Amino acid sequence: MKIRIDAEKCQGHNRCFALAPELVDVDDYGSAFVLNDGIVPDDLTDKAQLIIDNCPEFAIEEVAE
Amino acid sequence: MTATTPATEPVEDWTTDYDIFDADYVTDPTPIWKDLRSGCPMARTDRRGIRSWLPTKYDDVQALAKIVPELSSKDPLVVTLPTDMGIDNSSGLSAPPISADPPEQVWTRRMILPAFAPRAVESHRQFTEDLCHRLIDGFVDSGECDGAVDYAQQIPPRVIAHMLGFDPEKADDFTTWVRGALELGLFDPVIRVKYRDIIQTFLVNEVRSRWENPRDDYLSELLTLDVPEMKGREVQVVVGIANLLLIAGIDTTWSSIGSALFHMGTHPQDRRRLAADDTLFPTALEEMLRFYSPVTMARMAQEDVPFGDIVIKSGETVLMNFPGANHDEDAFEDADKVLIDRTRNRHIAFGSGIHRCAGSNLARLEMDVAMRTWFARIPEFEVSDPNGVTWAGGQVRGPRRLPMRF
Numbered sequence: 001m002k003i004r005i006d007a008e009k010c011q012g013h014n015r016c017f018a019l020a021p022e023l024v025d026v027d028d029y030g031s032a033f034v035l036n037d038g039i040v041p042d043d044l045t046d047k048a049q050l051i052i053d054n055c056p057e058f059a060i061e062e063v064a065e
Numbered sequence: 066m067t068a069t070t071p072a073t074e075p076v077e078d079w080t081t082d083y084d085i086f087d088a089d090y091v092t093d094p095t096p097i098w099k100d101l102r103s104g105c106p107m108a109r110t111d112r113r114g115i116r117s118w119l120p121t122k123y124d125d126v127q128a129l130a131k132i133v134p135e136l137s138s139k140d141p142l143v144v145t146l147p148t149d150m151g152i153d154n155s156s157g158l159s160a161p162p163i164s165a166d167p168p169e170q171v172w173t174r175r176m177i178l179p180a181f182a183p184r185a186v187e188s189h190r191q192f193t194e195d196l197c198h199r200l201i202d203g204f205v206d207s208g209e210c211d212g213a214v215d216y217a218q219q220i221p222p223r224v225i226a227h228m229l230g231f232d233p234e235k236a237d238d239f240t241t242w243v244r245g246a247l248e249l250g251l252f253d254p255v256i257r258v259k260y261r262d263i264i265q266t267f268l269v270n271e272v273r274s275r276w277e278n279p280r281d282d283y284l285s286e287l288l289t290l291d292v293p294e295m296k297g298r299e300v301q302v303v304v305g306i307a308n309l310l311l312i313a314g315i316d317t318t319w320s321s322i323g324s325a326l327f328h329m330g331t332h333p334q335d336r337r338r339l340a341a342d343d344t345l346f347p348t349a350l351e352e353m354l355r356f357y358s359p360v361t362m363a364r365m366a367q368e369d370v371p372f373g374d375i376v377i378k379s380g381e382t383v384l385m386n387f388p389g390a391n392h393d394e395d396a397f398e399d400a401d402k403v404l405i406d407r408t409r410n411r412h413i414a415f416g417s418g419i420h421r422c423a424g425s426n427l428a429r430l431e432m433d434v435a436m437r438t439w440f441a442r443i444p445e446f447e448v449s450d451p452n453g454v455t456w457a458g459g460q461v462r463g464p465r466r467l468p469m470r471f
Contacts (some may be wrong), residue, residue: 011421014183018429019349019455025392030426053409054351 001039002065003048005032009059016051016059016060025050066092069457069465071252080105083119084112085143085361085384086252091458092375095401098389107375115145117363117382120391122397123413128381129364129372130418134166135363136383138420140431143384143460144251160309163300163362163420168418172294173306177423180228186427188410192227193431196220197438205442205471209289209449212330212467217323217386220435221315224427229310230282242267245459264311310424317359318428320463321414322435324352324357328403328446328465335405338368339371340444343437343438349405350432355412356403358388359461362416387413407414446471 005011005016005024016023022044026032052060063064068091076087079097083092090097101108101121107148108119120126130138141164162174179185200219222236222243231239242260250257272284276299279285287303295302329336339345362385370377376397377383391412394400415422423427448454449470457465 011418012178013421014426017183017462026183028182028185030174030178032299046317048283050408056411056415056421058411 001042001045001048002063003034003038003040003052004061004063005034005058006061007031007033009057009058011057013056015056020047020051023051028042028048032059036049041063051059066451066456067452069094069248069429069455070352070459078371081110082112083110085119086459091456091462094458095392098386098392099385099401102389102393109375113144115380116378116384117384118377119384119389120386121393123390124394125373126386126390126413127417130174130385130413130416130420132372133419134375135367135370136164137367138170138362138364139164139166140365140382141271141362142247142251143361145363145365145382147431159305160312161305162423163220163309163313167362169294170417172292173302174419174423176292176295177288177306177310180283181424181426182459186430189224189228189427190430193224193434194438196223196313197435198442199439201442205417207334209468209470211324212326212425212448212469213319213464214466216439217319217326217435217467218462220431221318224431225314228427229271229284229307230280239311239315243312247316248457251459264308265304266411268307268311269300270299272304272307276303305407314424314428316457316461316463318431320359320457320461321354321428321432323464324359324466325353325432325467326439327437327448327467328353328357329450330446330467330469332403333447335403336446338439339405343440345405346405346433346437348410350429350436351410351412352403352405352407353432354414355391355407355410357399357463358412358414359392360414360416360422361386361460361462362420363463387416389406403464443471 010032014026014030017026024032024034059061069089070091073084073086074083076082079101098121106122117366120129162170200216204215226233226236242264245256245260246258250260257285275285286383288299337348364383365377366377366381368379392400415425448471450468452469453466454464455466
């Protein structure tokens with residue numbers, strides 16, 4: 001699984017960072033970015049789905065690997 | 066349960082004459098939103114001298130929040146002051162970035178965001194935890210307290226005073242001032258202007274003294290940021306920002322903490338489950354934020370804005386009904402049920418778009434610490450007199466009296 005964050009949509013809610021700091025990080029302004037080029041380890045796919053489903057800006061999506 | 070808002074003309078038809086200050090809306094707006102959503106999801110009113118729209122669908126609120134700057138934030142309070150009062154700004158709230166549109170919104174927001182980033186707010190955790198323990202020490206042996214007055218209301222003003230470097234003894238004054246500006250003053254322009262001016266005078270003195278003699282604190286730091294747009298008017302800019310930091314985080318956060326205590330004190334099953342399993346705190350608190358979202362903001366159209374079947378005409382307002390959006394069945398399964406283990410929860414209690422609450426990480430930290438500390442000390446508790454619970458509503462909804470027994 002691979003995810004990406006749309007930087008234009010992200011408004012820095014930080015829900016993803018709170019839920020899955022293994023997959024994303026945030027800068028000083030709250031803008032989120034993916035770790036490890038967005039590649040999700042197999043044991044964290046549930047968490048990846050969780051941050052996709054909880055982003056208030058619909059900014060996180062699964063992409064083709 | 067009763068509402069603390071003054072009596073208003075009864076609402077005959079919610080679709081054409083809605084009133085968010087109506088006692089039924091203040092104590093439990095969910096059935097009203099549900100009716101509106103199924104028939105007329107964009108309600109309107111001509112009360113208070115201005116046409117105002119109330120969206121009730123999640124997708125509509127999301128879309129409206131992104132119509133910027135045509136739907137302006139220059140006057141974000143839900144009741145606009147009459148223009149014939151001869152006062153310098155109609156909103157009573159000059160507090161960028163919340164009361165600004167781009168480009169001012171962008172650079173003032175960038176000034177404050179770093180202090181509210183997730184890792185930055187962690188530096189306030191210990192202070193908040195110690196504070197919560199001290200508050201509980203004050204009433205735990207008596208077996209009862211007012212969860213709103215003695216606990217929830219005490220926390221945010223002290224955390225903010227601590228963060229901004231203000232005298233902690235002023236915390237009770239801050240509470241009075243903010244309620245004057247945002248709660249009691251919503252209906253009474255004289256009260257609103259009075260407290261706006263008290264806050265303004267206090268902040269001008271605090272900021273000016275730091276401009277002349279910088280201290281090792283946050284406001285001094287803001288004054289020295291290298292922001293080209295601020296040059297030559299540093300005191301004015303930082304007073305505006307301090308105004309936001311002081312008023313935006315007080316009754317909002319205490320309402321969230323109070324609502325969470327209210328829920329757990331009236332739903333023993335949820336309380337027992339949370340007390341037995343603290344891994345549920347993250348989802349439970351997000352669910353409290355969704356279900357009891359405290360904040361409604363306003364936008365004012367700067368030009369005619371077509372939206373679906375309607376046109377929001379220039380000068381009309383739209384309420385950003387984040388609480389109502391968060392109860393939309395099309396966006397949340399079992400939207401009218403509290404599920405403390407809800408994992409799919411794309412709520413917008415902190416708004417959405419460019420005006421997303423800048424202090425949301427601090428608010429979440431305060432709520433997390435307040436609830437965890439309460440549950441650690443007082444796992445068995447209940448609301449002792451449901452009829453004694455009072456709710457404030459309008460701009461910020463939450464319990465103002467909350468009799469608890471434990």
